[in-house]
Amino acid sequence: MQIGLIGLGRMGGNIARRLIARGRHDVVVYGRNANEVETLGREGATAGSSLKDLVERLAAPRTIWVMLPAGPVTEDHVSELGDLLSSGDTIIDGGNTFWQDDIRRAAELREKGIHYVDVGTSGGVWGLERGYCMMIGGDKAIIDRLDPIFATLAPGIGQIPQTEGRDGRDPRVEQGYLHAGPSGAGHFVKMVHNGIEYGLMQAYAEGFDILKNANMDALPERHRFDLNVPDIAEVWRRGSVISSWLLDLTASALAKSEALETYSGFVDDSGEGRWTVNAAIDEAVSADVITAALYARFRSRKDHTFAEKVLSAMRHGFGGHTEPPSPEPVGQSKNHPTSS
Amino acid sequence: MQIGLIGLGRMGGNIARRLIARGRHDVVVYGRNANEVETLGREGATAGSSLKDLVERLAAPRTIWVMLPAGPVTEDHVSELGDLLSSGDTIIDGGNTFWQDDIRRAAELREKGIHYVDVGTSGGVWGLERGYCMMIGGDKAIIDRLDPIFATLAPGIGQIPQTEGRDGRDPRVEQGYLHAGPSGAGHFVKMVHNGIEYGLMQAYAEGFDILKNANMDALPERHRFDLNVPDIAEVWRRGSVISSWLLDLTASALAKSEALETYSGFVDDSGEGRWTVNAAIDEAVSADVITAALYARFRSRKDHTFAEKVLSAMRHGFGGHTEPPSPEPVGQSKNHPTSS
Amino acid sequence: MQIGLIGLGRMGGNIARRLIARGRHDVVVYGRNANEVETLGREGATAGSSLKDLVERLAAPRTIWVMLPAGPVTEDHVSELGDLLSSGDTIIDGGNTFWQDDIRRAAELREKGIHYVDVGTSGGVWGLERGYCMMIGGDKAIIDRLDPIFATLAPGIGQIPQTEGRDGRDPRVEQGYLHAGPSGAGHFVKMVHNGIEYGLMQAYAEGFDILKNANMDALPERHRFDLNVPDIAEVWRRGSVISSWLLDLTASALAKSEALETYSGFVDDSGEGRWTVNAAIDEAVSADVITAALYARFRSRKDHTFAEKVLSAMRHGFGGHTEPPSPEPVGQSKNHPTSS
């Protein structure tokens, strides 16, 4: 079927490619980067020269997939599309939008007769080949009409074993896409997905850190190990309880560079982890692990925190401790009888 | 090759079966449960009637795999075997022994010329079919000699894609087993594996809890979702960043019972999580997520903690709050101007 | 000076009393509880029979202190007062209102010429005698005009030693009240105060829990202690680094009942802890301790969480573990070689 696609970054470009290559869909694209538009044009997409031009190239009822950075950029484009589109048309937001924004937008657009579908899209740069896992929010009738799009983007059953006891359940789920609920539900589920992702990543990261430091000088010599971290990551992929796709990626990175020296250790966060914690708090659910993972990222982006200086000031206050101006080698700390 | 196997529980029995069925190894078994010994006898094992009998049925140099609950049970059996075996024989501890016990035992047995190999064995009840991921500690020469045993138990490459950039690295790792280092290294790596496992499990558990409670009354009605948790677990298995074997198991459990009502919510821990945290502390590594996962299990096993009563007592002390003797419905809490 | 006071609960009643007794202020009170109105009338307050009546009893420019549960109750009263009052009058919200509500309200009331002052009020049921610590947000001119009220409610310098190096700083701070900034700043600072309070309380609670369980059967006999928890709380009040008012309250509760058996262990939260965590996240500040304290309260209010059942389901999935339907004695867990 025909679909417009706005935003041709790492995700959007590959979504266009998969729609064209696997689904023979008629894809009209528009993005800020003229090179990328042109490239996709050569790969079978119709190139739009502006948002307006893209809209005009689509037959009613139009469907436009917006794949842009969440926040103001997406907001502006959805808003502009709301003015350009007509009753019966549909806007899909496939980015990582905050789910409460979806609820608001859907209500605003509904007044114009425009449908709004929020799609949490997982798969990253691998989606072109591996397919995208999609969590979808919006009206059932519209989502059913868009089924050919979702079916093409989804990974399909592939070689992943089927789960027993799913007879009678929605078969689309096994293809890799889910109508999660009304507007906002798609991004809500995707948000929790990313919150879990933070926790999983941090669990692996801590484990590898413990392995890496198992040979530190501060340990008694008989309790030290020089461990081969890349080999450990690899062996865990095979038959262990903790095998996962994230572990596959880690093993791959470690095989290239045991010390991961090309990474600074500065770790960004992209919003969903924060919103997941906010949701947990609204529900009075204890989300210790997801929150700790988020905070570890916050901390990774700072040289030192004011909190740490407050700690040093207190220690100086009660014990006369003078924290060293530059860090000593880390590890087993000396014991001071003056500590309190 | 010939091997003795002591301990025929959920893990030991299946290890014997895999050795017999896939490796045509000559397996002599002994266990407390006579039925299980007899059953394995019918499946091709040689049945030992006692520890001593099992030892006598093996030709020197003997190899005996101990697969018993870690702690006193394993300790007693290893100790007794140390008396029954001779120089050149080998004891393998395949359970979840504390790695410092391995170092001690290896040193003690070395004085008698007996070899000791510690094997962290992951795979659970699925190992018979899926193979076991093994992390091995001990002397290279002995571990090389035992290679046929490990090769049979390991999953092999199977359909798991190979990691790029591993040329020149130990090929056994891709088969699913690893010589991690000297005595203790096998169980040390397995301990961290289980620590990570705790963190991963808790990350998923928190995420599903947030999904489950997304429809709670305390939320504003427009912000509530009735989510299909089994379908969400299933869809995440397919193309998402958080796909993993633990998620497969969760999806399977949820497909059988959406509310998981057969589980009490009482969650045991088996030692490795505690030791992982101890190791992190010895290394001055922040293991926030693994520790939080461990503490969530501790808390799950209690009705109420003394800590919570101390909190209530303080709140009563400064604010006159009387905590209700039985819980109110949970969620958005009322605000009291008296709170402090 | 003359002031109206609405809300005569544990905090409001005592605020009226302190204003009358210590400041000879002319206090007009109104509350839902007629008995309390009458009682305060006998103690020197003027009794209002309704919100309208209270307003009419005050001379312009009027000042009304609202001391009600934060949330809808306060919101409704402030809104109603906005209709009853006139340009030049002032509303003080002394409860635990969310600071963003203050900012909104102040802007709304400003359009009518009505001043709005937010006061975070700490001191609990002890404030009558001990005085209230106040964190105040709003316009300087108004707050200066209300100084006699704040000066009366504040504890004053008393016997608390002065901090060196404060020459030239605002002397009101040493009396126990602070103009923190524009509207919302008072409740923002009070919110963080309460967030810290959660963390402090939890730190003590965990410590006492560790002391209490130091004699548990699961510990090796030579490592057990029967500790006198009330005496420990008391001794720490005297010369130790961790002496505090919260510890004083704890020592008092433990002196009455060593096991705190009148408390269920169900611990409420009143909003500020949640908002503090939200603020930390907005600022990308890692608030591990405050958040953990909040989550401990969430968990205290549940029998079992869905998260815990998910953990049990996974453990059953990979290890065949069947979590017991009712808790075993807690502590050092048995080790199972099947754990993964």
Added chain:
Amino acid sequence: MQIGLIGLGRMGGNIARRLIARGRHDVVVYGRNANEVETLGREGATAGSSLKDLVERLAAPRTIWVMLPAGPVTEDHVSELGDLLSSGDTIIDGGNTFWQDDIRRAAELREKGIHYVDVGTSGGVWGLERGYCMMIGGDKAIIDRLDPIFATLAPGIGQIPQTEGRDGRDPRVEQGYLHAGPSGAGHFVKMVHNGIEYGLMQAYAEGFDILKNANMDALPERHRFDLNVPDIAEVWRRGSVISSWLLDLTASALAKSEALETYSGFVDDSGEGRWTVNAAIDEAVSADVITAALYARFRSRKDHTFAEKVLSAMRHGFGGHTEPPSPEPVGQSKNHPTSS
């Protein structure tokens, strides 16, 4: 009474001074620093020239207080004293020794008839003036005999209000010292004291960090506050629920330097926090806050962790994210539609 004192650092020197000045005790001192020995000699102590000399200057039954850094230094001195002393003599370890070492030492010394008393000593550099809070482990008869020493060092009741309901309880507790139990109990209680201290300090530190960052650019302008952190610390000392001695010290440091710029933010730990967490784990007590406080210190001492690089490597693996080599300004993160 007569007492020997070994170790004249920030704690030991002041302990000697307090014993001489307030108790008229006959104090024989020895320390590595000859200047300090000499100074104390001028202040009324008897100067010992060596460990042996100190022992010889004491009349049997001798009492020697060891006030040295915990770990090897204390261990060596206690061991050497064990050789120099005779049956009936007593060694007091007033440092921050690990309680299990106390149990071992007490048993070893008991065989020679030498008594061993472990004293957890809180008060820091302020103890000379303020007195020391002491938690004592060992045999009752010996501790009773040493009462004059403890009574002198303790703060006494002073101006701290008495707790109701303590009639019939040990009156020494209100003086500020406690016989906690058998050998090890003193340092066990002191260890938990310090664990709580870590949690309290971190709670304040996080709160002040949230206040400090309330004006960050990443926040919406209407939600920013420029807060006076030193004034807030000061006002909380007066009538608030979170007033404490640690807050007094913080207010004092902030009055001197609002940004605390003389502190690097590198925060040491001295062992007791680690041991407290280990004890919590042995007891299956969830110590979320104390542990988080410990981990925050670990993290403060590192530039970047390997864990953080693993996170970046994963993010690069699934999303093509390239973490910047040097930190961007922190705060509200941009949202990337490629994040997963």
